[in-house]
Amino acid sequence: MATMFLAATSLGAGGAIAQAQEFESITLLAPAGPGGGWDQTARALQAAMTDTGMVRSLTVENIPGAGGTIGLAQFVEREKGQGDAMIIGGLVMVGAILTNDAPVKLDQVTPIARLTGEYEVVVVPASSELQTMDDLVAALKADPGAVAWGGGSAGGTDHILAGLIAQKVGVDPSKINYVPFSGGGEALAAVMGGHVAAGISGISEWIGQIQAGTLRAVAVSSPEPVEGLDAPTLRETGIDLELTNWRGILAPPGLSDDQREGLIELVDAAVQSESWQETLQTKGWENAYLPGDEFAAFLDQENERVTEVLKSIGLVK
Structure with a gap:
């Protein structure tokens, strides 16, 4: 689908004019069935993005299977270069890519933000x-x-x-x-x-x-x-163990700098919305927001960590 957005202007700090993108439509892909954490995250973001006034139309699509790797593969193939679609992912997807030896890896998508823990x-x-x-x-x-x-x-x-x-x-x-x-x-x-x-x-x-x-x-x-x-x-x-499941949002490969920055700005506005803050509280999600380059660096580290964990418990050779 083609990216469609309008330029919206607003007064920033000191009265300067700030540019922001207004999207005609956004598709959020939850690569799992309805009712799960990724689906809940996608629908909470749908409401939060609506609150920002930056998007005219938002759609959530479910493509379940194989720890999100089926949806991820379809997403990368279908949306390459398009700046109006994002996919929910997280620790589950990192592990599923490794255990399934999936053909599509997270280094083939564009990190937008880590959202919750x-x-x-x-x-x-x-x-x-x-x-x-x-x-x-x-x-x-x-x-x-x-x-x-x-x-x-x-x-x-x-x-x-x-x-x-x-x-x-x-x-x-x-x-x-x-x-x-x-x-x-x-x-x-x-x-x-x-x-x-x-x-x-x-x-x-x-x-x-x-x-x-x-x-x-x-x-x-x-x-x-x-x-x-x-x-x-x-x-x-008596079991010396703790574990946090994080979730984040990613965009397709092949985006321009402007497309990437526009999506980061949209998500940044969404996580500051009243709707999103209420969701964090009602669902008991921890705020783990980490945008753009910081999220990309985290993903690299997380891939190494999860690989070692899965090897230690016999899920990856």
């Missing part, structure tokens, strides 16, 4: 005989293959956390029975239906079911207890 929660069905994290660990030690873990795509944050938990309690991470799902809604259904023994996800995806009592939270991956979540930290259960 979110802690992971470990849950069991409310009716489960496993009442605590100690119970879950005991079952895992007794027979790792008999304990099915449900979560997001293979190699993503949820899978990484399951492997790290196993490693920390003395179980071979390669022996864990991890069942990947392409979206938070599918994983939730599997946990609530008792098709897996335990589930792992970002807090915001399952907090409603936890508070309603249909899921029992047995641990959270934060360094400190999380307000509104009745669950101990992993460290409080």
